[in-house]
Amino acid sequence: MVEATFVVIGGGIAGVSCAEGIAFLAPEEPVILISASPTVKKVTNVRNLTKMLSRFDVEEQPGRKVFESCPNVTVVHDTVTHLDHENNNLTLSSGAVVKYGKLCVCTGARPKLIAPDNPHVLGIRDTDSVVEFQRRLSSSRRVVVVGNGGIATELVHETSNVQIVWVIKDKHISATFVDPGAAEFFQEKLIKKKDDDDSPVVKRMKFSVDRGATSVSSGAALGPDWHANVRLSGLSTDDVTVEKCCEVSHVHEGDDEWPVYVELTNGKRVGCDLIVSATGVQPNVEPFGAAGARIADADGGLIVDWAMRTTLPNIYAAGDVCSADWQKAPHWFQMRLWTQARHMGTYAAKAMVYDNQSEPFLQDFAFELFTHVTKLFGMKVVLLGLFNGQTLNDEYEILLRMTRGQEYVKLILKNGRLQGAVLIGDTDLEEMCENLILNQLDLTPFGEDLLNPDIDIEDYFD
Ligand SMILES: Cc1cc2nc3c(=O)[nH]c(=O)nc-3n(C[C@H](O)[C@H](O)[C@H](O)COP(=O)(O)OP(=O)(O)OC[C@H]3O[C@@H](n4cnc5c(N)ncnc54)[C@H](O)[C@@H]3O)c2cc1C
Numbered sequence: 001m002v003e004a005t006f007v008v009i010g011g012g013i014a015g016v017s018c019a020e021g022i023a024f025l026a027p028e029e030p031v032i033l034i035s036a037s038p039t040v041k042k043v044t045n046v047r048n049l050t051k052m053l054s055r056f057d058v059e060e061q062p063g064r065k066v067f068e069s070c071p072n073v074t075v076v077h078d079t080v081t082h083l084d085h086e087n088n089n090l091t092l093s094s095g096a097v098v099k100y101g102k103l104c105v106c107t108g109a110r111p112k113l114i115a116p117d118n119p120h121v122l123g124i125r126d127t128d129s130v131v132e133f134q135r136r137l138s139s140s141r142r143v144v145v146v147g148n149g150g151i152a153t154e155l156v157h158e159t160s161n162v163q164i165v166w167v168i169k170d171k172h173i174s175a176t177f178v179d180p181g182a183a184e185f186f187q188e189k190l191i192k193k194k195d196d197d198d199s200p201v202v203k204r205m206k207f208s209v210d211r212g213a214t215s216v217s218s219g220a221a222l223g224p225d226w227h228a229n230v231r232l233s234g235l236s237t238d239d240v241t242v243e244k245c246c247e248v249s250h251v252h253e254g255d256d257e258w259p260v261y262v263e264l265t266n267g268k269r270v271g272c273d274l275i276v277s278a279t280g281v282q283p284n285v286e287p288f289g290a291a292g293a294r295i296a297d298a299d300g301g302l303i304v305d306w307a308m309r310t311t312l313p314n315i316y317a318a319g320d321v322c323s324a325d326w327q328k329a330p331h332w333f334q335m336r337l338w339t340q341a342r343h344m345g346t347y348a349a350k351a352m353v354y355d356n357q358s359e360p361f362l363q364d365f366a367f368e369l370f371t372h373v374t375k376l377f378g379m380k381v382v383l384l385g386l387f388n389g390q391t392l393n394d395e396y397e398i399l400l401r402m403t404r405g406q407e408y409v410k411l412i413l414k415n416g417r418l419q420g421a422v423l424i425g426d427t428d429l430e431e432m433c434e435n436l437i438l439n440q441l442d443l444t445p446f447g448e449d450l451l452n453p454d455i456d457i458e459d460y461f462d
């Protein structure tokens with residue numbers, strides 16, 4: 001049996017940030033990081049766009065290299081198969097037993113697939129799954145993409161030479177991140193230009209709305225721009241058909257024409273070579289058995305309090321595997337994203353080191369405001385605060401500014417105060433919006449001038 005004061009499970013962003021944080025705060029204490037993946041994720045090149053909004057790169061590196069400057073951290077490449085929380089120990093697939101003083105579970109999540117046992121259904125999570133997708137796509141004429149979140153949006157934009165049937169539950173595309181107005185704005189962006197092709201490729205969009213319808217592998221999740229160096233190309237010509245307000249009701253065996261068919265709740269039957277299920281994630285809690293299930297919420301995430309503590313003694317959790325269950329700041333909520341995985345991992349380290357010590361510690365400022373920067377359809381997208389009016393029960397006003405093909409700015413206001421913002425394109429408004437959400441200044445005197453491009457509103461607030 002090996003033993004360490006601190007043990008972290010998971011070599012993704014949350015686990016590595018947690019182990020790095022402990023190594024910094026408690027350099028004399030032994031730390032063991034256990035990762036099922038041979039490489040671990042290292043956050044590099046952090047660029048702060050505002051006080052709270054940052055961008056970074058993620059590199060996959062051997063664990064030894066990532067922690068070469070942290071002699072108290074040992075990286076073990078193995079899989080945890082069992083937790084004995086009464087005796088504070090873990091069993092690994094090699095049979096080894098690791099005893100912990102404090103444990104942080106950062107085992108991430110895996111794709112929640114619509115038909116997990118069907119060989120024609122694929123989920124995207126780690127490098128292996130992308131390689132598999134790339135291989136299968138290269139011999140595909142038509143792919144059905146199910147889901148309307150980040151992965152589906154990226155795939156529809158990034159793949160070429162293939163017919164795509166995009167099956168979404170909602171009335172508009174990319175609904176996880178944007179409203180119908182921004183979705184409309186993006187449709188024009190489906191005219192894309194690929195580096196490997198001199199002429200622009202025009203994506204034709206056909207929409208079909210059924211208004212009556214109601215609406216795996218052990219690697220770490222991919223990093224930013226994961227598709228940048230991967231050629232995702234099929235065997236046909238570009239064509240995207242969006243099937244709105246519907247779901248897949250059945251997956252049927254194929255015939256001479258198509259290897260597989262999906263039946264949709266709008267009554268259509270679509271033949272294809274491959275189905276990508278981009279339908280969200282499911283936290284990895286299986287190794288924690290009945291105890292894990294007891295301390296998880298309905299979505300399967302390990303419930304954590306404001307100090308990232310689960311309800312089991314000495315066990316913390318961070319990143320995609322956990323479900324935040326504390327009195328949240330008015331403009332923050334959880335989404336399973338890498339900035340949150342990083343903040344949670346770093347903050348769990350602080351909680352693990354300082355818990356039970358007389359020195360009190362406060363919750364990190366990162367949990368005051370939801371921030372996310374990403375790219376959708378090749379455009380910069382910044383999401384701040386209650387960007388979709390979350391928790392406001394439709395009691396808010398919207399201020400909108402749009403320049404076709406260039407920018408889309410949506411501000412969410414309640415009682416004259418800014419609650420959230422969607423900033424698409426190079427708007428340069430992120431800092432101002434962040435400040436206005438945090439300080440809750442009454443903006444009523446400005447009216448619509450808040451978004452008047454001829455008035456430099458930032459001068460008022462500096
Ligand atoms: C295709 C794709 C694109 C994405 N794009 C974005 C984006 O643009 N912006 C964004 O913010 N987020 C994005 N995300 C989400 C982001 O990647 C995740 O939220 C984040 O990486 C989660 O980090 P994590 O450390 O919690 O989990 P993971 O990265 O999943 O890491 C979990 C780790 O735990 C290990 N593990 C699991 N079980 C065990 C076990 N039993 N024993 C030992 N080790 C174990 C795994 O090997 C892995 O190392 C994307 C995700 C995907 C899949």
Ligand SMILES: NC(=O)C1=CN([C@@H]2O[C@H](COP(=O)(O)OP(=O)(O)OC[C@H]3O[C@@H](n4cnc5c(N)ncnc54)[C@H](O)[C@@H]3O)[C@@H](O)[C@H]2O)C=CC1
Binds near residue numbers: 154175248374375
């Ligand atoms: N740019 C970004 O920020 C990106 C973030 N991600 C993150 O990676 C993770 C996985 O991404 P996604 O799978 O896109 O998850 P997601 O949670 O973003 O979206 C899931 C989508 O699937 C739909 N869905 C769920 N069950 C369905 C069903 N049975 N039939 C049809 N549709 C169904 C939901 O309505 C939703 O649109 C998420 O945590 C996501 O936030 C992924 C890619 C890019």
